[in-house]
Amino acid sequence: MDIKLLSGALGAEISGIDLKDSSKENYKRINNLLLEHKVIFFRNQDITHREQIALAKNWGPLENHAYVRGLDKHPEIVRIVKTKEEKNQWGENWHTDVSYNIKPTKAVILKSIKIPPVGGDTCFSNMELAWETLDEEIKEKIKDKKAIHSSLGAEFFIDNYKGMSGHEQRNYDEYSNEHPIVRTHPETGKKILYVNWTYTKQIIGLNKEESDEVLQKIFQHQARLDLTCRFNWTKNAVAMWDNRSVIHYAIADFYPGRGLGYERIMDRIAIEGDQPN
């Protein structure tokens, strides 16, 4: 096995592990790497949908997305599609997946199917480091507080993306839940800064104005480049991230004459998580 660190903050590209192997031994090896590096990448993994599902099930029950319909044969797999002329893509801007749920996703296994020649990298930011390096005054202000996380509804997840479709019974509900701003990782015991630009709306116990001001400072801090790594996709690459301890950003840099005009297709499986505490 070979481990190439992607930045000084988090992320590693792993070679010498076969993701077709969904044995307990392989799961333990991969989970240890995941907890250490928070996001891990594997290239040239020609795994089938069944193999991706079998691997994911080692971490626990799989999630169905509240808004987006999965593949007909494998509803656990959401196909993320950016059509040729689209300039946006699913997952752009900093977020943690489904933090608006009571039990947000534990981890995600994302496999690339079709990748543009340039553009569409994914960035990750380390929220353990973000907590450690946060301004002491802000830490003091938020350490025992909760924040409200809200989904943005079906329009946000489906209508903005031509290549993606919602459940047959269209879900327009908006989900909203409160989570501690600093959560403790259930496996490592580490403190994690658990808010994100996309879904976190307000700090409970602060008035709207003060909450906006503090959140704005935190969001800027979380996006500091020295907390991040960036992955350049190739076909049949697999990323697995610990959705409890990172935020991520799918970069939509699709501009004329360079990244625009190509399809980008990814298959995503999410594993159910715990209620943050």
Ligand SMILES: [Fe+2]
């Ligand atoms: Fe995401």
